[in-house]
Amino acid sequence: MTDSTPSAAEDLAERVRAGELRFHELEDHTDADTATAARRLLVEEQSDASLDVVGDYGFPAERADPNIENMVGAVQVPMGVAGPVRIRGGRLDGERYLPLATTEGALLASVNRGCSVLNDAGGANVRILKSGMTRAPVFRVADVVEAEALVEWVRDNRDALREAAEETTNHGELLDVTPYVVGNSVHLRFRYDTKDAMGMNMVTIATRAACELVEDETDASLVALSGNLCTDKKPAAINAVEGRGRSVTTDVTIPREVVEDRLHTTPEAVAELNTRKNLVGSAKAASLGFNAHVANVVAAMFLATGQDEAQVVEGANAITTAEVQDGDLYVSISIASLEVGTVGGGTKLPTQAEGLDVLGVRGGGDPAGSNADALAEAIAVGSLAGELSLLSALASRHLSSAHAELGR
Numbered sequence: 284m285t286d287s288t289p290s291a292a293e294d295l296a297e298r299v300r301a302g303e304l305r306f307h308e309l310e311d312h313t314d315a316d317t318a319t320a321a322r323r324l325l326v327e328e329q330s331d332a333s334l335d336v337v338g339d340y341g342f343p344a345e346r347a348d349p350n351i352e353n354m355v356g357a358v359q360v361p362m363g364v365a366g367p368v369r370i371r372g373g374r375l376d377g378e379r380y381l382p383l384a385t386t387e388g389a390l391l392a393s394v395n396r397g398c399s400v401l402n403d404a405g406g407a408n409v410r411i412l413k414s415g416m417t418r419a420p421v422f423r424v425a426d427v428v429e430a431e432a433l434v435e436w437v438r439d440n441r442d443a444l445r446e447a448a449e450e451t452t453n454h455g456e457l458l459d460v461t462p463y464v465v466g467n468s469v470h471l472r473f474r475y476d477t478k479d480a481m482g483m484n485m486v487t488i489a490t491r492a493a494c495e496l497v498e499d500e501t502d503a504s505l506v507a508l509s510g511n512l513c514t515d516k517k518p519a520a521i522n523a524v525e526g527r528g529r530s531v532t533t534d535v536t537i538p539r540e541v542v543e544d545r546l547h548t549t550p551e552a553v554a555e556l557n558t559r560k561n562l563v564g565s566a567k568a569a570s571l572g573f574n575a576h577v578a579n580v581v582a583a584m585f586l587a588t589g590q591d592e593a594q595v596v597e598g599a600n601a602i603t604t605a606e607v608q609d610g611d612l613y614v615s616i617s618i619a620s621l622e623v624g625t626v627g628g629g630t631k632l633p634t635q636a637e638g639l640d641v642l643g644v645r646g647g648g649d650p651a652g653s654n655a656d657a658l659a660e661a662i663a664v665g666s667l668a669g670e671l672s673l674l675s676a677l678a679s680r681h682l683s684s685a686h687a688e689l690g691r
């Protein structure tokens with residue numbers, strides 16, 4: 284939506300060229316669409332690029348105000364749907380289309396095929412087994428004696444820490460604080476129930492308040508509010524083991540004839556392939572992800588529903604298992620750290636909010652947290668569909684032909 288007048292944008296650009304205005308402060312002097320148009324002019328001039336299509340976005344720029352600085356437009360990623368798929372979740376029980384935004388040809392076809400196979404099996408079970416968003420500040424202490432004193436203080440003052448943290452939020456609840464000591468560094472891993480918010484802003488603000496109490500009451504000195512033991516947006520075993528965001532598990536048993544007719548393979552072939560590829564291959568590679576392409580579905584659904592795309596790193600912490608049971612194929616996926624929200628962050632952006640509507644999970648749930656749980660369940664089931672289809676394509680040697688046909 285670019286209803287700014289060219290002359291207003293040109294005037295503004297001219298004031299930037301003259302050094303009167305700063306490039307990133309244009310919204311202070313005009314509406315957001317005109318500021319965005321002025322920036323495009325300046326970038327086009329400097330780079331010789333044309334930003335016509337980037338500037339042809341379909342929502343008022345001011346709607347993106349909390350989400351971006353120095354806005355020049357929007358990148359459009361194609362969105363499709365797979366399904367509808369039968370989800371038999373603890374929160375989401377019903378049939379849903381799954382919204383996926385991607386540029387990888389064949390991905391939607393694959394997830395779609397997986398969804399139809401899940402339906403033939405009566406749907407996928409899915410449950411959230413642990414939940415909690417973490418922030419882990421690091422403190423400096425004098426020595427290991429002081430470190431022990433801090434750890435003891437934390438154990439004795441959980442209620443005070445909870446009170447300080449929860450002062451800052453109406454929804455967040457501090458669940459626990461786990462100390463880790465390395466020499467004279469003490470990391471405190473705070474874990475919160477953030478309800479329907481993914482929660483990183485919420486827990487960062489809450490933990491800051493708790494840290495002030497720690498500094499007031501002990502000899503410890505805060506070095507950084509994030510000491511990397513959280514761990515946010517980096518591959519980390521702690522998330523794969525302890526979980527972060529939602530830990531969600533989904534499974535299905537597919538009748539042999541469905542595997543043979545719809546996936547062109549056998550339960551035995553998928554089970555063997557899963558062991559040799561997802562378990563042995565991943566172990567040899569020292570991978571944290573013992574799966575084929577869970578990141579594909581996590582990323583595509585994150586984009587379609589306004590999640591923080593950098594947290595696909597944690598969303599790929601998943602283990603796929605497959606076994607033959609009475610001649611049928613049992614498959615499961617356990618995603619240890621799926622960080623999602625249906626309020627806050629990018630979820631309010633107009634297209635992403637529509638993506639959430641496709642699943643029926645926009646905004647706060649009743650009870651609070653239920654919408655984000657439902658979103659996590661839908662993403663896990665989508666991942667199961669994608670995993671089933673890809674493993675079968677590999678087993679039947681269809682991967683390269685599928686991508687030659689659909690992905691180029």
Ligand SMILES: CC(C)(COP(=O)([O-])OP(=O)([O-])OC[C@H]1O[C@@H](n2cnc3c(N)ncnc32)[C@H](O)[C@@H]1OP(=O)([O-])[O-])[C@@H](O)C(=O)NCCC(=O)NCCSC(=O)C[C@@](C)(O)CC(=O)[O-]
Nearest residue numbers: 389390391392393395396399545575576672673676681685
């Ligand atoms: C491509 C298929 C599905 C063909 O599979 P097929 O069984 O030959 O196709 P089909 O024409 O018989 O159709 C079967 C079903 O697939 C779906 N389907 C089929 N075509 C479409 C389409 N155009 N649009 C939407 N849905 C489609 C649809 O559900 C259809 O059922 P129907 O509705 O007809 O009863 C299959 O070969 C496949 O799934 N291949 C795997 C592709 C894949 O998963 N790619 C993911 C990316 S791989 C990657 O990024 C990661 C990797 C591989 O590097 C990770 C690793 O190391 O493992």
Ligand SMILES: NC(=O)C1=CN([C@@H]2O[C@H](COP(=O)(O)OP(=O)(O)OC[C@H]3O[C@@H](n4cnc5c(N)ncnc54)[C@H](OP(=O)(O)O)[C@@H]3O)[C@@H](O)[C@H]2O)C=CC1
Nearest residue numbers: 452453454478479480481482483484485487591627628647
């Ligand atoms: N700060 C950081 O270090 C980092 C920030 N991010 C960014 O943080 C953003 C996400 O943070 P997040 O805290 O989720 O979002 P927001 O900062 O947008 O805050 C969401 C707020 O929504 C309110 N709220 C209303 N209804 C509900 C409900 N039903 N359940 C939960 N909260 C509700 C809460 O207010 P109240 O607290 O008053 O109850 C909550 O704090 C993303 O943009 C992400 O990119 C990502 C990584 C790190």
